[in-house]
Amino acid sequence: MGSYLRKLLCLTFILVFIAVQVGCGYQAQLEPAAEVDNNENAATTKSIDTTIDDDISSENESSVVEDKLKIGYSMASGVGPWYEDLRISIIEAAEQYQIELNVFDAGSSITTACDDIRKMISEEYDVIGVLPISIEEYNEVLTEAEQAGITVIMFDRPVSEESLYDAIIASDFYHQGELAAQWLIAKKVEIGLTSEPKSTSVAVLHGGFDRGFVQSDKRYQGFADTLAADNSFVINELLNGEYYNEYAQTAVAELLSQGESVDVIYACNDSMAIGAVTAIEAAGLTAGQDIIVIGVDATLEAIELIESGKMNCTVESEPRLGDLFIEYVIKSTAGEKTMRELYPQEEAIDASNLESADIWSQ
Structure with a gap:
């Protein structure tokens, strides 16, 4: 049995397992943020509650994939703790599903970021997540990723050429x-x-x-x-x-x-x-x-x-996007239809709702 087929079968098993758990009490809500097109092939936008039920999280930690997906995350070191919380969220979500993840921090160097992505291409990664430093400088290297058949998922902001990525996970x-x-x-x-x-x-x-x-x-x-x-x-x-x-x-x-x-x-x-x-x-x-x-x-x-x-x-501005990332990876690799634009639910916070707000940890 080929490596890809083993991956596909194992991922299908995981999705069936998760579907059973959903019926038993997984409470995350998926609500449309905008209708893009009624065509079933059109890209669709969703506003998503990123809260994951504790029971399903513990079950996911025990999931074992025989042939693990190989995922890379190319990040820019930005201003403030948001970027670090995003990194931690992605790492924790990958660990729950026992998926191999390597993080490449380019700091503020576009050259380093492109070198990191080329390294992942040469090592035949299945999926590359990218938090770009700018929107203009990635087109050449992402064209190389596209030619290699690698799934590319953007975080926080898109690159200028929309055809070069498969999905974006970001705030609106x-x-x-x-x-x-x-x-x-x-x-x-x-x-x-x-x-x-x-x-x-x-x-x-x-x-x-x-x-x-x-x-x-x-x-x-x-x-x-x-x-x-x-x-x-x-x-x-x-x-x-x-x-x-x-x-x-x-x-x-x-x-x-x-x-x-x-x-x-x-x-x-x-x-x-x-x-x-x-x-x-x-x-x-x-x-x-x-x-x-x-x-x-x-x-x-x-x-x-x-x-x-x-x-x-x-x-x-929600940084806890790791679960959305890994969920997208698993579903898309298994051939399921997925949303191209994923936005977390967010709200204005003032003194009146501080206690009830689900504020991200820092």
Whole structure:
């Protein structure tokens, strides 16, 4: 029996086993986020609850695959703990299914990342997961992976040529911006803002304009598009925070030193929001009261600032994507129809729902 056939039979056994367990109480919910096409061959988008029942997790740990799939994960070392939690999530999910996984950390070097992927191609990996450093520099190496018949799954953001990957597992960054704006509109009276036309001045901390930062671009666009429905808000300032606390702190400090009126600061990640809080406090103002502060990511430090009242809201950006990754790998390798775009469920978090929110560990 060929190696591929043995893999296929073993994976089919696993899927049947999991299906039986689902009938016995696996509670994860799959809800459509968007209908893409009624054609059964069309790519489909799903919004997915990543919570895995403890019972099914323990059963998965005992699953044994005779011929293990060989999976590689090429990652970029990014800003903040999100990237490390994603790495841990992928490793733990692979261990549960006893699937061989090798992690390659390229840091911030595109050359290293491409070399790592070529190494995996030469060693005939079955699947390669990629967290790209940029969206433009991977087309050549992913073309090589495609020619070798290797499944490629993107994390967090796509590359520019969509035909070069089989699936993407990521947050819906535009929707994260929508959630931030929806929270602001719904809470404006409660947090002391008025409904008078153009009465509320908003500053946005972006990660870097014209830099190809998909997350920041879409988080800003979703926020701006949604906020435009309420004429009491005006985005007067677009600040470059470079995604880092220190850069954001400097940008906000300069803005406040000019005597500009700012009622709300929306930062496209929590690191920049935290920098804004520091600058606001240094200017003798009270963050969370004199200036409303909203971030994205739901990092531990942001949650602590919400608890202390110095930040008002953060929007989740779920890094626990390992189960979605391994589930996709098993189903696609066994020939099952799979979704091409997988988005985890996320929500806006403030003081009112801190205790009930499923916040990712850091």
